[in-house]
Amino acid sequence: MHKLFFTEFKWNYLFMNFLTCFEISILFSRAxxxxxxxxxxxxxxLSGSMAREWTGIQLxxxxxxxxxxxxxxxxxxxxxxxxxxxxxxxxxxxxSSTINSILGERAVSVSAFxxxxxxxxxxxxxxxxxxxxxIDTPGIVEGGYVNDxxxxxxxRFLLNKTIDVLLYVDxxxxxxxxxxxKQIVKAITESFGKEIWSKGMVVLTHAQLTPPDCLSYDDxxxxxxxxxxxxxxxxxxxKKSGIQGNTIPVVLVENSSRCNKNDSDEKVLPNGTAxxxxxxxxxxxxxxxxxxxxxxxxxxxxxxNANDRGKPFIPLIxxxxxxFVVKQVQKWIKDDIAKAxxxxxE
Amino acid sequence: xxxxxxxxTEASSSSLPPVAVSMASQFIREWSGIQQFPPATQDKLLQLxxxxxxxxxxxxxxxxxxxxxxxxSSTVNSIFGERAVTVSAFxxxxxxxxxxxxxxxxxxxxxIDTPGIVEGGYVNDxxxxxxxRFLLNKTIDVLLYVDxxxxxxxxxxxGQIVKAITNTFGQExxxxxxxxLTHSQLSPPDCLTYDDxxxxxxxxxxxxxxxxxxxTxxxxxxYSIPVGLVENSSRCNKNEKDEKILPNGTAxxxxxxxxxTEVxxxxxxxxxxxxxxxxxxNPNDRGKLFIPLIxxxxxxFVVKPLQRSIKNDVQKEVKPLWA
Numbered sequence: 026m027h028k029l030f031f032t033e034f035k036w037n038y039l040f041m042n043f044l045t046c047f048e049i050s051i052l053f054s055r056a057x058x059x060x061x062x063x064x065x066x067x068x069x070x071l072s073g074s075m076a077r078e079w080t081g082i083q084l085x086x087x088x089x090x091x092x093x094x095x096x097x098x099x100x101x102x103x104x105x106x107x108x109x110x111x112x113x114x115x116x117x118x119x120x121s122s123t124i125n126s127i128l129g130e131r132a133v134s135v136s137a138f139x140x141x142x143x144x145x146x147x148x149x150x151x152x153x154x155x156x157x158x159x160i161d162t163p164g165i166v167e168g169g170y171v172n173d174x175x176x177x178x179x180x181r182f183l184l185n186k187t188i189d190v191l192l193y194v195d196x197x198x199x200x201x202x203x204x205x206x207k208q209i210v211k212a213i214t215e216s217f218g219k220e221i222w223s224k225g226m227v228v229l230t231h232a233q234l235t236p237p238d239c240l241s242y243d244d245x246x247x248x249x250x251x252x253x254x255x256x257x258x259x260x261x262x263x264k265k266s267g268i269q270g271n272t273i274p275v276v277l278v279e280n281s282s283r284c285n286k287n288d289s290d291e292k293v294l295p296n297g298t299a300x301x302x303x304x305x306x307x308x309x310x311x312x313x314x315x316x317x318x319x320x321x322x323x324x325x326x327x328x329x330n331a332n333d334r335g336k337p338f339i340p341l342i343x344x345x346x347x348x349f350v351v352k353q354v355q356k357w358i359k360d361d362i363a364k365a366x367x368x369x370x371e
Numbered sequence: 372x373x374x375x376x377x378x379x380t381e382a383s384s385s386s387l388p389p390v391a392v393s394m395a396s397q398f399i400r401e402w403s404g405i406q407q408f409p410p411a412t413q414d415k416l417l418q419l420x421x422x423x424x425x426x427x428x429x430x431x432x433x434x435x436x437x438x439x440x441x442x443x444s445s446t447v448n449s450i451f452g453e454r455a456v457t458v459s460a461f462x463x464x465x466x467x468x469x470x471x472x473x474x475x476x477x478x479x480x481x482x483i484d485t486p487g488i489v490e491g492g493y494v495n496d497x498x499x500x501x502x503x504r505f506l507l508n509k510t511i512d513v514l515l516y517v518d519x520x521x522x523x524x525x526x527x528x529x530g531q532i533v534k535a536i537t538n539t540f541g542q543e544x545x546x547x548x549x550x551x552l553t554h555s556q557l558s559p560p561d562c563l564t565y566d567d568x569x570x571x572x573x574x575x576x577x578x579x580x581x582x583x584x585x586x587t588x589x590x591x592x593x594y595s596i597p598v599g600l601v602e603n604s605s606r607c608n609k610n611e612k613d614e615k616i617l618p619n620g621t622a623x624x625x626x627x628x629x630x631x632t633e634v635x636x637x638x639x640x641x642x643x644x645x646x647x648x649x650x651x652x653n654p655n656d657r658g659k660l661f662i663p664l665i666x667x668x669x670x671x672f673v674v675k676p677l678q679r680s681i682k683n684d685v686q687k688e689v690k691p692l693w694a
Contacts (some may be wrong), residue, residue, distance in 0.1 A: 204491025
């Protein structure tokens with residue numbers, strides 16, 4: 026008896042073992058990816074909490090350093106000890122180069138001919154109690170289409186992070202604005218909601234350009250920004266929500282080492298502005314404006330639940346169906362049965 | 372009726388009926404722009420024209436194609452030395468192709484400027500159609516495929532453009548093609564010299580072109596598509612002889628005209644754009660030769676055995692009593 030019991034038990038035990046092993050192997054192969062990704066995210070978050078020091082700030086010329094420290098001081102008086110900036114745009118426009126220029130070091134790898142970073146990267150630097158996090162993303166346009174896979178990666182990377190400023194990057198020396206730009210703006214709006222544009226700014230790289238003939242630099246800049254802001258407004262459908270397209274600031278950036286310098290040795294644009302303090306100033310303004318920072322939670326990532334749409338109407342529709350359709354049809358059937366002539370063989 | 376009148380009065384030769392075009396060709400304007408070039412450039416250009424006339428070519432037709440906003444119209448204006456085609460920094464190009472013809476000492480140069488065939492991520496088939504119809508019965512000697520030197524990515528969109536050109540004109544057009552890179556007066560990104568950057572950019576773009584043109588490895592070895600550099604801005608640097616030069620010292624206007632001359636004198640034939648080319652291969656012709664064979668096969672191996680087996684069945688069947 027004992028033995029029988031034991032044998033049965035053994036078979037059960039082996040069977041369960043087998044099943045669990047099988048299940049575990051399936052879960053594991055799926056979880057392997059999740060696990061790997063989770064580890065990467067964990068690593069990044071940890072590295073965020075152990076933010077390195079913003080040593081690059083000391084490499085800037087003195088005038089730039091002073092202005093930057095002033096701006097950081099401003100932020101701290103408004104009780105902001107950290108700032109998270111999201112950088113997005115097409116591929117090959119200069120997102121990673123801009124980040125490297127702001128941080129003053131080669132924080133993100135840049136290569137002239139290969140595609141951008143395959144996945145989003147967050148770079149954190151701290152200075153005198155203030156932490157700056159900049160998130161570099163892969164270009165979301167791939168050969169004429171918005172790359173949904175890249176967008177998905179970005180969304181999952183940003184889970185539970187708060188975005189204070191969005192940098193939408195494009196080149197100053199592009200002469201056409203087309204449907205592709207509109208699609209990128211739409212993709213960003215659909216992923217993060219329209220509110221992100223109240224924390225958004227447009228960054229135009231390659232700013233040290235000689236404009237085409239018959240146009241002055243300021244004219245060219247004006248037309249280019251106007252065209253791009255129009256696309257942002259139409260792609261994000263901002264008119265209805267009250268966010269004015271023309272209140273989104275546009276800044277110029279020149280990441281090449283051949284950028285002209287002024288007497289204080291600061292990098293300047295052709296119109297004379299020192300652009301590094303300028304962009305950081307606009308970033309602080311946008312970060313401290315009245316709109317709220319965007320918290321990227323699971324709800325935002327999943328998007329509106331299609332099942333919730335029109336939910337309150339369900340009881341009304343059911344009631345309508347019951348009283349006006351079901352009852353009516355039942356009555357007609359009863360009438361028909363009553364009226365039907367009885368056949369002779371019943 | 373009004374439409375036809377409007378068409379006749381339109382300036383561009385694209386809409387004139389063929390008779391009127393041949394008449395209009397008598398009124399080809401003179402290439403006056405050539406006199407605006409510095410003497411050194413003028414000499415070289417006249418030399419090249421002379422070379423072409425020696426080889427009995429007294430006309431050259433160049434087709435310029437590429438994405439929008441890369442500098443096609445600007446390049447055409449620079450070669451002619453005058454504002455032959457309208458250029459605007461922010462508006463899209465005109466929707467139809469224009470042909471600009473200039474004549475100089477018996478030699479006629481026709482350059483056909485086309486609208487960008489890429490529109491917001493897609494190849495614009497309508498623009499391609501218009502270009503094809505414009506080119507009916509014209510012969511293309513050289514194709515200029517234009518793109519920017521200062522673009523840092525090559526993607527499937529470029530491949531699609533090249534494929535569209537190949538599907539429209541056939542693979543042979545790439546033996547008469549030059550890849551033209553505009554905005555050549557660029558300061559390359561850090562850590563790369565101008566020549567390195569140029570080499571990498573050409574390599575990446577040529578790879579896409581060879582892929583889209585379906586060049587085999589042997590084709591590439593026997594014939595490589597030349598690359599021409601162009602800088603259309605008036606702020607282009609100049610050398611002592613006042614010629615416009617690139618950062619590597621070459622005077623680019625004579626250089627590109629020389630490349631055009633070389634390509635036009637190669638052995639491969641110029642592409643005549645006839646109705647057959649425009650319509651493309653007729654799918655009804657495919658496998659036409661097999662039809663009689665298939666019919667014969669069906670008759671002997673299918674129909675006859677079936678008939679035979681039906682006859683056999685009819686003979687063998689057992690007649691019932693009441694039949």
